[in-house]
Amino acid sequence: MSSYLNSAVTEHRLKLFEKEKERQRRLITDVHKITVQYRDHPEHCTLIMNKKLSTPYDCARHVSQLVGDRAVLAEADPFYANRAFWRSCSLMLGSVLENSFKSKFYVQLCSFPAPNVRTGSFVYDVDLGIDWTPTKEELRMLSAQMVRLSMQKLPFERLSVKWYAQRLLFHILINPSKIDGSAGDEVTVYRVGRFLDMSCGPLMANTAQLGRVTITAVHPLPSASSRRLHRVQGVALPHSILMNHFSYSILEKRARKLNEGRIPDLVAMGLS
């Protein structure tokens, strides 16, 4: 058992995130206008937006509320939209895992492999500190937490931070496995609700875009170090796609098998 509390860590990160966001906002002293061309449904239009402040999501909301609510990405290729959806699901799963356990368990999130829809499941690798074989009810509870998160309709907030700021956000003592050797680079941090995570992005706009979701399995991963990671897997569909329960059960069944995505090497990361 660890002496750290997940709630305290969340609080600490959130405070630093707000501080960094405020600092970056203060850097922009004067607002320049830019024109954005939009060519799609419902009508072609030209928007006048703020330089370095407006996001594609803001543009979408100006075009139409429907576009803002439904568009996953400012990209027409479904391949990238699928990837963004899968990545967002992994991030939401991380948020659920960090908040669903009792305070005596210190859950440390590690990472998730590059999103690949063809594997049939989205993944989060996590150090739970215990050997855990979840029951059906426990898995269902995790799925319910995912649904609850999507019902809250939380936006994904993006912030680019430098290495030193990121080091503060994911304090090396508090969550060492989130740190890799990318010193000096800018990394992207996403916030959803009270949860913060690093991801290269892009992610979808809002958690409400998640529709049907099931957390299907928790597999212990082989590890050379003393710490043991668990691979938590699930399958989900966007809100706008409805599927027959039989077809969905095929997807659930497949998502129970161990996802073959890259397993994080804790020894190479210097954590054992």
Add this chain to the structure above:
Amino acid sequence: MKLLYRPRTVVTAEVAKLIPALRTAIRPKPLKLSNEEGTLGKLNSLSRLVTALVRDERVEHTYSTLSEARDYAERLIAVAIEHGDCHQPTMELADFWLKEKQLVHKLFKVLVPRFRDSTVSYTKMYKAPIAYPASKYEGGNLQARADLPQAILELRNNPLLPVLPRPTPTRNWIHNVLLEEARKEYSQEKRMGEEFAALERMQTMEDPGPDKEID
């Protein structure tokens, strides 16, 4: 067994050589399209539709009437392709069905080259919605057909905008990707299971084992 009707003399084998086959489904009974002027009046009203089809490449009318006119239009184009414009009976047929004589030139010079290598029917038919409330009186004339099922008949490969929107490809949508991968995995597992069973069978045949005895 007593036959209710005497079967007609079978002449299909000979007729098939004379007349090109229709590529549309033929209804079992002819439609009873009533007309004040009798059969010729009915054919004349159908010929107005065929003329409009060749002229405008797309017509809108009731479903039943259009489906009847469609067969005549198909027949006319098929015969025109078969015999060309130097064939007296074909010219007479075109003269009857096309009320505007400049369309005879269009039939032989535009439609015949367009459909010569076609392997499907020359026309295409869509069901159209009934516009409710169906106004029965339009310009003082009784529109008795206003609330009947409507349809659109068009020549294929026409230069007009398509009737139906181009379908959005959904192959790369997330649910289809997931289901396609699940299908692939299932068939791969099934194939491997079959191969494994066949291998086991071969091994037991080659090596029956020392303790197996035949009674």
